Amino acid sequence: MQLKDKIEIIEKYICDNFEDWDLDDPIAEEYYDDYQGIAGASDEEIRAFEENFNITLPHDIKDLYSYKNGSKFFSILPSLVGQREMAFSLMSLQAIERSKEYFQNKDSLLSDFPDYYTSEDIESMKDSRIKPYLFNKSWFPFAEYCDTCYLMLDFNPGQDGKEGQIICYIHDPDEIVYVAEGITDLLDRIIDMIST
Numbered sequence: 001m002q003l004k005d006k007i008e009i010i011e012k013y014i015c016d017n018f019e020d021w022d023l024d025d026p027i028a029e030e031y032y033d034d035y036q037g038i039a040g041a042s043d044e045e046i047r048a049f050e051e052n053f054n055i056t057l058p059h060d061i062k063d064l065y066s067y068k069n070g071s072k073f074f075s076i077l078p079s080l081v082g083q084r085e086m087a088f089s090l091m092s093l094q095a096i097e098r099s100k101e102y103f104q105n106k107d108s109l110l111s112d113f114p115d116y117y118t119s120e121d122i123e124s125m126k127d128s129r130i131k132p133y134l135f136n137k138s139w140f141p142f143a144e145y146c147d148t149c150y151l152m153l154d155f156n157p158g159q160d161g162k163e164g165q166i167i168c169y170i171h172d173p174d175e176i177v178y179v180a181e182g183i184t185d186l187l188d189r190i191i192d193m194i195s196t
Contacts, residue, residue: 003060003184006190010078011076021078041069060183080193084170091144110125129161136154139169148171151167151186
């Protein structure tokens with residue numbers, strides 16, 4: 001199944017099951033109409049984004065953005081992050097660029113915030129796939145939930161992680177958690193979850 005086919009299954013699911021995710025009706029609110037009008041990013045736009053940040057996006061992320069350059073208010077990534085259900089909207093490449101001006105634009109370890117994280121907190125959050133940062137210039141938020149939680153591409157993984165893996169910044173209390181190996185893995189997990 002192609003990535004676009006997986007997204008289309010999720011699109012239909014959200015339109016039919018928005019109440020289960022505590023979302024507004026995407027048809028009545030015209031979120032879905034707006035979403036249908038969104039084009040994919042061009043190869044030139046994707047290449048310019050990569051050059052701007054000196055990164056190489058994973059092929060499946062390029063496929064995703066070639067299909068849709070963002071989803072506005074339509075939540076196309078209903079995810080289970082730990083025990084939390086969060087329906088994320090895809091950020092456009094331009095929105096990612098804007099967010100990097102103020103979010104994940106510096107490197108700060110969890111230990112840089114002793115008023116918020118004790119050494120025991122840091123130890124309990126430890127995951128060998130993720131470096132122990134709260135903010136990292138090599139993390140790229142690409143999907144958002146309630147303007148406070150973000151799925152991020154990780155280009156600076158821990159020793160057991162993989163470049164381009166997906167992690168999540170969760171706000172209040174702030175933490176970083178592992179989500180998936182990549183966007184294909186995440187979409188497969190979503191399809192499994194909504195098919196049961």
